[in-house]
Amino acid sequence: MMRTSPIIxxxxxxxxxxxxxxxxxxxxxxxxxxxxxxxxxCHVNRDGPEGTGPGQVGHLxxxxxxxxxxxxxxxAPGMKPESPILNLFGNHIINSIGKQKFAELRLAPExxxxxxxxxxxxxxxxxxxxxxxxxxxxxxxxxxxxxxLLFKNNLRTNLLQILLATGATVIGLFGLRHxxxxxxxxxxxxxxxEDENKEQHP
Numbered sequence: 001m002m003r004t005s006p007i008i009x010x011x012x013x014x015x016x017x018x019x020x021x022x023x024x025x026x027x028x029x030x031x032x033x034x035x036x037x038x039x040x041x042c043h044v045n046r047d048g049p050e051g052t053g054p055g056q057v058g059h060l061x062x063x064x065x066x067x068x069x070x071x072x073x074x075x076a077p078g079m080k081p082e083s084p085i086l087n088l089f090g091n092h093i094i095n096s097i098g099k100q101k102f103a104e105l106r107l108a109p110e111x112x113x114x115x116x117x118x119x120x121x122x123x124x125x126x127x128x129x130x131x132x133x134x135x136x137x138x139x140x141x142x143x144x145x146x147x148x149l150l151f152k153n154n155l156r157t158n159l160l161q162i163l164l165a166t167g168a169t170v171i172g173l174f175g176l177r178h179x180x181x182x183x184x185x186x187x188x189x190x191x192x193x194e195d196e197n198k199e200q201h202p
Contacts, residue, residue: 022106024106024109025109026041027048029041029133029134030136033133033134033135033137035135035136035137040087040138041138042086042087042090043055043086045085057085060084068085070082071084071094073085074094075099076100078095078099079098080095081095081099087123088140089129093112096117097112097115101115111174112130113130113131113134114130116128116129116133117130121139122139122140122141123138123141123187124142125142125144125145125150125153126149126150127146127150132144132145
């Protein structure tokens with residue numbers, strides 16, 4: 001079996017940017033979310049796959065180019081692509097829907113969110129990856145999300161600790177109040193004893 005030269009693969013990938021550059025998704029995210037979003041949402045390099053920087057096609061080793069070729073051949077879902085130019089979310093998209101469906105969605109990038117698994121939350125921040133795609137927040141950054149959704153998730157996640165801390169505070173304040181009342185009573189008792197002693201021994 002004849003093997004394709006890594007140099008030929010590199011020339012092929014660089015010469016055919018339309019095969020792997022997907023500005024339709026980027027434009028949709030920016031327009032839909034109103035946020036300034038770069039390619040690092042799905043790609044390793046924030047400037048996208050084209051170029052010679054780390055995580056870009058022109059920087060890949062021959063072994064990485066072969067891996068890229070296999071990832072681009074993952075036409076059906078569940079083929080577990082490991083594209084060296086995509087981050088975990090980008091590879092998750094291709095694994096979930098397949099390269100063929102992804103290519104079809106270039107004509108309707110808003111539909112991508114509906115095709116992603118509903119329970120997928122790669123950064124475990126309580127916001128589904130599909131929602132983060134629509135919101136233009138990073139699905140791999142736990143601190144990046146709509147503030148209200150992050151607040152609700154943090155509240156739900158830490159509810160027990162919040163209740164325990166609140167209970168301890170209330171009990172502490174209740175105990176402090178009684179302690180201060182006890183001191184006040186003790187002081188008043190001492191003052192009364194002194195007044196009685198003065199009356200008995202003028």
